[in-house]
Amino acid sequence: DAGVIQSPRHEVTEMGQEVTLRCKPISGHNSLFWYRQTMMRGLELLIYFNNNVPIDDSGMPEDRFSAKMPNASFSTLKIQPSEPRDSAVYFCASRPKDRLDQPQHFGDGTRLSIL
């Protein structure tokens, strides 16, 4: 079975550029989560969706970050303009439909470096 698929795996870009990260959740999962992980701050929840609707975006650091989920099989996390402090590993995770007791399944992550 295909797991959570993220792209790109690695992204290196200059500050000020727009960055778009993509995620395809596991088929049938209706909750999707975006996380950021750094050595200093650990794993942080940025935003999550349920049935394609954003439920909680309180973890989004600032207005430069935005996320969308136009359908059940695709989500994007966009940073515009990007800054060096945005460098981190960004994970997408999904969870089975209507099962709050089930764990989340993570994608391989996108390693983002802003120069």
Add this chain to the structure above:
Amino acid sequence: RKEVEQDPGPFNVPEGATVAFNCTYSNSASQSFFWYRQDCRKEPKLLMSVYSSGNEDGRFTAQLNRASQYISLLIRDSKLSDSATYLCVVSAGVDSWGKLQFGAGTQVVVTP
């Protein structure tokens, strides 16, 4: 105070030995509990769920103490491949829509 607290370690464990560590959580309404493991530069992967009565999965045993709000993980007969960071994960509460709180992780290093 953090929602989920763990001893960062590292726990240096000789191969074949037993290691155990805990994590504490602050939200008494938490309903679901998990241990994830994360290898260097990889994604977190579910190790096991933690049930109220405690549960085993091979060499791994997890316990939950709701009264004291902590969960534990015990690894028996440690293998070199058990070297990883173990993340304690707790649901944020009944109305949280499945939102999880992650601890910062406990590093385990198994040595030959």
